[in-house]
Amino acid sequence: xxxxxxNHKWGMVVDIDRCTGCxxxxxxCQAENNIPLNTEAIFRQRRAIEWIHxxxxxxxxxxxxKARFIPILxxxxxxxxxxxxxxxxxxxxxxxxxxVQVYNRCVxxxxxxxxxxxxxRFFNYWEPVWPETLKNQLNPDVTVRSRGIMEKCSFDIQxxxxxxxxxEGQRGERITDENLREGNFLPACxxxxxxxxxxxGDFNDPESQVSQMKEEHFVEGGRxxxxxxxxxxxxxxxxxxxxxxxxxxxxxxxx
Amino acid sequence: MQKKxxxxxxxxxxxxxxxxxxxxxxxxxxxxxxxxxxxxxLGFGGAPTQPIAFPHTVHAGVDIILDADGNxxxxxxxxxxxxxxxxxxxxxxxxxxxxxxxxxxxxxxIFCHKSIGTDLPEVAKLINAWxxxxxxxxxxxxxxxxSVRFVHEPHIRFFTEPGNLMPSGEQATxxxxxxSTCHGDVAQMEEVKQVRSLKMGDCVDCHRNYSAPTDxxxxxx
Numbered sequence: 045x046x047x048x049x050x051n052h053k054w055g056m057v058v059d060i061d062r063c064t065g066c067x068x069x070x071x072x073c074q075a076e077n078n079i080p081l082n083t084e085a086i087f088r089q090r091r092a093i094e095w096i097h098x099x100x101x102x103x104x105x106x107x108x109x110k111a112r113f114i115p116i117l118x119x120x121x122x123x124x125x126x127x128x129x130x131x132x133x134x135x136x137x138x139x140x141x142x143x144v145q146v147y148n149r150c151v152x153x154x155x156x157x158x159x160x161x162x163x164x165r166f167f168n169y170w171e172p173v174w175p176e177t178l179k180n181q182l183n184p185d186v187t188v189r190s191r192g193i194m195e196k197c198s199f200d201i202q203x204x205x206x207x208x209x210x211x212e213g214q215r216g217e218r219i220t221d222e223n224l225r226e227g228n229f230l231p232a233c234x235x236x237x238x239x240x241x242x243x244x245g246d247f248n249d250p251e252s253q254v255s256q257m258k259e260e261h262f263v264e265g266g267r268x269x270x271x272x273x274x275x276x277x278x279x280x281x282x283x284x285x286x287x288x289x290x291x292x293x294x295x296x297x298x299x
Numbered sequence: 300m301q302k303k304x305x306x307x308x309x310x311x312x313x314x315x316x317x318x319x320x321x322x323x324x325x326x327x328x329x330x331x332x333x334x335x336x337x338x339x340x341l342g343f344g345g346a347p348t349q350p351i352a353f354p355h356t357v358h359a360g361v362d363i364i365l366d367a368d369g370n371x372x373x374x375x376x377x378x379x380x381x382x383x384x385x386x387x388x389x390x391x392x393x394x395x396x397x398x399x400x401x402x403x404x405x406x407x408x409i410f411c412h413k414s415i416g417t418d419l420p421e422v423a424k425l426i427n428a429w430x431x432x433x434x435x436x437x438x439x440x441x442x443x444x445x446s447v448r449f450v451h452e453p454h455i456r457f458f459t460e461p462g463n464l465m466p467s468g469e470q471a472t473x474x475x476x477x478x479s480t481c482h483g484d485v486a487q488m489e490e491v492k493q494v495r496s497l498k499m500g501d502c503v504d505c506h507r508n509y510s511a512p513t514d515x516x517x518x519x520x
Contacts, residue, residue: 136515138514138515138516139514142516144515144520146515146516146519147446147519148446148519149515185398185448186520187445187446187519188445198516198520201516201520202448202520205448205450205516205517205520209450209452209453213452213453213456214452214456
């Protein structure tokens with residue numbers, strides 16, 4: 045029944061300690077969300093579209109050098125800087141705690157991307173083209189964005205909508221971590237992650253893994269933190285910092 | 300000199316009148332297509348031509364089947380024939396399970412048509428497709444914009460739940476009762492055409508009436 049809708053607040057926890065920088069999430073996202081092919085030329089122009097990307101940082105001097113990885117995706121901020129600058133309300137915060145992009149409203153001003161603190165909004169500078177052999181791999185549940193449209197991580201809302209229809213509607217159950225996983229309703233990046241760096245769930249559900257991780261780690265002296273927290277954007281994506289027994293204090297980092 | 304001027308004036312007046320008329324017709328056409336379904340001219344609106352002239356009247360209707368002249372068709376024992384009265388979900392099987400209502404595979408048509416109506420020219424096309432292992436490429440009648448994700452299943456589920464009356468004021472007991480809300484009385488259509496505008500306003504009006512979600516990402520993602 046429509047009147048008995050369950051309120052969700054979707055969010056993610058990213059455990060940096062587990063990330064190996066394997067890029068499986070990037071590839072999974074690319075395949076799931078009909079993201080245009082990023083060629084070398086596009087990368088050179090810094091116009092590659094990757095809803096989730098793994099940033100790599102070198103730490104220390106050779107030979108005592110360490111690679112650090114951090115997956116960056118749309119933080120789905122509660123106070124999103126991208127939202128108030130859109131002149132056509134193409135991006136807004138929906139009632140499920142998600143910052144969403146409405147493609148058919150977008151007119152391509154790119155204000156949102158310029159105002160985003162996390163560099164996770166991507167503009168389609170060209171009409172997306174796929175080779176003939178890849179035409180049939182496009183996901184029919186996701187709009188193919190045309191030229192002049194801004195796009196970004198949607199937490200794979202197509203899968204969440206399907207979860208609502210199947211789990212809440214047809215079976216009449218509550219959405220839990222287990223039935224999200226069993227029904228393949230988790231976002232593609234989370235599903236593909238081999239080390240369970242990415243954990244997805246409902247912050248409104250106190251039983252969910254993300255809620256419990258938030259409770260456990262997001263305390264004084266805990267590992268939890270949010271990206272650029274001092275900006276006050278209040279992201280719905282929580283990061284858990286790396287546990288490094290060899291870490292030296294005061295070590296210089298090179299980005 | 301005077302005569303020439305009058306003639307020129309007449310030509311100009313007629314030309315402007317014609318131009319105005321054409322402009323008016325154009326504006327009318329665009330306005331009608333903008334707000335509801337377009338006028339059925341120049342291939343806009345109306346029913347598309349299907350590769351096989353499939354009559355929903357015969358399969359889904361229950362009335363006596365008429366031929367082109369309006370006389371009832373007779374079967375081999377000279378009896379009048381009624382439509383079969385099949386429910387929509389007999390062929391469009393996915394409608395209460397997923398996003399697309401789904402067009403039945405050729406195989407499903409052949410279940411009956413390997414023995415029924417094999418002498419009819421339209422059925423011969425179907426049997427030919429079956430023999431050649433080809434798909435029948437039906438013309439799509441209802442097409443939403445690419446930015447819209449419509450899922451049949453929750454709509455059918457909502458209206459078949461007890462207590463949720465359809466806009467017609469009836470209670471749907473079967474999934475097949477719900478279809479006519481948006482698709483019109485397909486059982487009476489020789490050729491299926493779109494009857495509702497199915498523009499965003501059309502969807503949102505209904506969503507508001509039934510307090511269904513009107514968040515953009517309900518349909519746009």
